[in-house]
Amino acid sequence: MINRFKNLKIVKKLQQVSPKLKWLMFSQVQDYKINSEYINMICSDASKAVNSDNDRLEAMVRETLVKEFSPSVEKMKSYEFLVDAVVHNIKKKQLQATDNQDKIA
Numbered sequence: 001m002i003n004r005f006k007n008l009k010i011v012k013k014l015q016q017v018s019p020k021l022k023w024l025m026f027s028q029v030q031d032y033k034i035n036s037e038y039i040n041m042i043c044s045d046a047s048k049a050v051n052s053d054n055d056r057l058e059a060m061v062r063e064t065l066v067k068e069f070s071p072s073v074e075k076m077k078s079y080e081f082l083v084d085a086v087v088h089n090i091k092k093k094q095l096q097a098t099d100n101q102d103k104i105a
Contacts, residue, residue, distance in 0.1 A: 072078045084105075 061083055065073055073079060 057090065058087055060082060061090070 062074075065079075065082065065086070073082075076082075
């Protein structure tokens with residue numbers, strides 16, 4: 001793969017950089033990666049919000065299933081599949097509703 005890029009100007013210039021400078025750049029990048037700013041850059045707040053919405057939806061489904069059936073439903077082998085199926089159906093209906101709204105507008 002590197003053979004593909006050997007003719008690029010930037011690759012040629014990087015080959016001329018001294019090993020000490022390369023090590024310095026590498027160590028600075030590693031220090032930045034350890035920082036929480038790097039984690040926030042990779043995992044934006046929008047993705048965190050989506051995950052928290054999914055977690056809340058799943059918690060509501062679990063709570064509703066326990067209320068509707070009984071607390072013993074949690075001990076069943078297929079409980080996790082049931083929760084996943086209900087969450088999937090809710091999301092599917094929500095997507096269909098938003099698609100219908102987009103078509104009307």
